[in-house]
Amino acid sequence: MKRILFLCVANSARSQMAEGLARHILSDKADIQSAGSQPSTVNPYSIEVMSELGIDLSAHRSKSVSDIDVGRIDMVITLCAEEVCPVLPGNVQRLHWGIVDPASSDPSLTPEDLRQRFRTARDQIKARIEILSSLIDVPEGPPSDEFHSSIRVADLPESARFYAWLLGVWPKEWTHRYATFIRPDLGLNFVLLVSDGKELHHDTLYHLGIGVADKAAVIDAYHRAVAGGLSVEKPPRTTWKGTPLHELWLTDPDGNLIEIYARLTDKELATKPADEAPEFLVPGTGFNA
Numbered sequence: 001m002k003r004i005l006f007l008c009v010a011n012s013a014r015s016q017m018a019e020g021l022a023r024h025i026l027s028d029k030a031d032i033q034s035a036g037s038q039p040s041t042v043n044p045y046s047i048e049v050m051s052e053l054g055i056d057l058s059a060h061r062s063k064s065v066s067d068i069d070v071g072r073i074d075m076v077i078t079l080c081a082e083e084v085c086p087v088l089p090g091n092v093q094r095l096h097w098g099i100v101d102p103a104s105s106d107p108s109l110t111p112e113d114l115r116q117r118f119r120t121a122r123d124q125i126k127a128r129i130e131i132l133s134s135l136i137d138v139p140e141g142p143p144s145d146e147f148h149s150s151i152r153v154a155d156l157p158e159s160a161r162f163y164a165w166l167l168g169v170w171p172k173e174w175t176h177r178y179a180t181f182i183r184p185d186l187g188l189n190f191v192l193l194v195s196d197g198k199e200l201h202h203d204t205l206y207h208l209g210i211g212v213a214d215k216a217a218v219i220d221a222y223h224r225a226v227a228g229g230l231s232v233e234k235p236p237r238t239t240w241k242g243t244p245l246h247e248l249w250l251t252d253p254d255g256n257l258i259e260i261y262a263r264l265t266d267k268e269l270a271t272k273p274a275d276e277a278p279e280f281l282v283p284g285t286g287f288n289a
Contacts, residue, residue, distance in 0.1 A: 002030040002136055003074045007086050011036030011062040012043045013118065014079040014099050018125050020055045025129050029136050033073075035065040037086035043103055045118040053122075079125070097128050139228045142221035142260060146187045146211030152195040159192050187211075209259030215246040215268070219281050221260045222248050233257060235285035240276040244269060 004026075006018040011034055019034035026032065039062035047057045070090040078085040081098040102117035109117075153159035160179045164170050167190070171179040181190040189211065212218060215238070222236045225248070234249035243263075250258040273279075 006034040144210035148209035207257035236281035238279040
């Protein structure tokens with residue numbers, strides 16, 4: 001279980017709301033604390049706007065960072081924006097979320113103005129904690145040695161010029177249909193595909209991918225994806241048409257295509273069947289594609 005500390009100056013608003021939200025959202029994933037470098041009292045507006053979400057801060061108190069046992073903390077998240085954030089010594093993971101202090105002594109602000117400021121801070125913190133919750137127990141993914149991206153472009157010559165400038169290299173190869181940029185130092189394989197109204201197979205458009213070591217690594221990535229509850233578009237297979245690859249296709253939560261692939265060795269290339277039919281690599285997963 002992660003042990004997380006939220007820090008700000010007064011431990012009255014942002015870090016208090018973060019503590020309440022994290023306890024609610026992370027539940028049994030983490031042990032949560034909050035503290036401040038100059039602790040005061042919990043701001044009544046913090047209590048009020050958190051109650052709107054069904055989270056009770058009425059029994060909370062402001063705590064000093066000097067009272068924290070550093071040895072029991074794995075992650076420190078600071079929330080200061082315009083102030084100087086407190087520093088917790090020690091070998092811990094550190095994140096900084098700059099959230100504007102909703103508390104204000106401006107006499108022109110009405111109580112409703114202040115409530116809205118606190119709601120804004122609350123909602124910004126909540127959204128970040130929701131992302132943290134999705135990451136805190138993420139399973140280990142496949143080791144990769146190359147990142148691949150393909151995009152469509154309206155003017156291939158102009159785009160080739162732009163990306164040659166951006167990436168600092170000419171494309172390794174190009175035709176009237178595509179241009180391929182390689183940056184081994186970045187592990188990057190980047191392809192421009194001309195958008196000329198002609199139909200292209202959807203697997204060659206708008207997708208991201210990672211290159212892995214070999215066929216076994218593609219199969220391993222499949223099992224990792226299934227164990228992680230990820231969406232498999234096409235199970236592991238060896239394809240021969242176009243660029244021969246061992247490949248696995250996933251879809252991300254928004255339906256974008258993700259390819260995990262390995263290039264074939266010379267020995268594997270020599271086994272290409274006459275009909276170039278794909279070979280499924282995990283028993284029971286094959287289907288006509």
